[in-house]
Amino acid sequence: MDEMELSIAARWRKAFDLSPHGLAGFGLSALIVLVASAAAFPFREMTEPENLTMVYVLAVVFVALRLGLAPAILASVVSVGAFNFLFTPPYYSFSALNSASYITFGIMLVASLLAAVLTSGLSARLAEAAVAQNQTRLLLDLSRDLSRARSFEEVEAALTRLLEPRYGASLRLEAGHDLPLAPQWTGKRWLQPLLAQERALAVLALDFADVQRASGAEQLELETVATLAAGALSRIIEADHASHAVAEQETERLRNVLLSSLSHDLRTPLTVLSGTVASLLRMRRRLPREAVDEVVELQQQITRLQKFTGNLLKMAAISAGQLKLNAEPYALTEILGAALQRMADIRERRQLRTAISGEIPMVVVDGALIEQVFSNLIENAISHTRENGVILISLERAAGKVRASVSDDGPGLSPGDEDVVFERFRTGTAGLSDRKGPGSHGLGLAICRGIVEAHGGRIDARNNPDGKGACFSFTLPLPKEGEDA
16 A cells, blocks of 8 residues: 555544544534524525525535534534524424425535535645645754754754654664664664665664654655755765865875975084094094094994985975986896895894896886885894894796895784884884884885885785794886887
């Protein structure tokens, strides 16, 4: 049975209501006919009886408007009887019901019944229009209030203010996990989900004082309300994400400006200090041995600071998207060889082994930057490897890419460190050796990621399968066929 059939059936059930309230309506309709008879009685001798039938038609119309169809039908039948009894000779009897009066009584009955049906239908339409107008006003007010809402609490307040008086129920807007995706009753509670992209953002819960069921029209209204509220929540969530994104962008911009300014401000005094220390070392024969040792240590610290400021500048350029690549064809083995030579002074007794699988094609890269990637990864491995440990650097070709890996046999990565080690100023939580590599400032690996991604590659970290040490790998794309290598 569709919604229209349900509406018609409900209307007829209401029209022929035999409850005490309904029976009172029938009694009142008979009383109104009596009042109409009393009003017409003084004119009985002044006009033709047929003219007084309109008084009863008006009474039937009034009953239909105020009490409904069934009382109006009763009023029509009673009106015919009253008219016959009071206004057709012989008075105060029903003997006028003869063939000559059938036409008059029939027309009166049909006219009053038609007036009752049409008037009750018009009354029902007016009532439905009033309900629709009230519903439209509610939705407009709700839409206006929701458009001004800037938080979950303000959306809940708008719903509470407009819906609690309408439904006579307490309202709550609940969020969380495992929310229902379809409306449902749970005891005295009606749950209406607020859906957006097939996901429940929240659920509208109406708690009634007793067990009841919302009508089809009310459920449809609640679905419309839920759609408006879901749209408001979606807008609030998107605005919140956008504001966070803007704040993060501004924070990132300020951080890059700070890094760039700091590194620029440090470069000049460090250069002066480096020159001064170099001059002191040229005069080492005239200095006490203890003083020479201090100057050598100072030179090492200045060199480390210069490297750190250089990393700051490069990190600022990467973050700002201003890293310029001087890409040319290179043999990756030559770049690796240059990086290994730079590690000769710091590797001490650690063994640096290489493994090259098959023929490694030429790659189009910025040779100096990729050499820095190798150097940073190897230096990071040195700082996490015992003095007589082994570090393995391998190269292989895989699916249109070249993969380079640097593995150590140190303590490895702690759970969750696989991603954070590539963030700026972040280091792994596993134990480190006493040697301070580029990872000690949390910039070396971040620079590696920026350089590799600028070349269209990818870098990742994981523990070795045997559980001994960590492996850092990065890939570089090979030139496509037809491109110069």
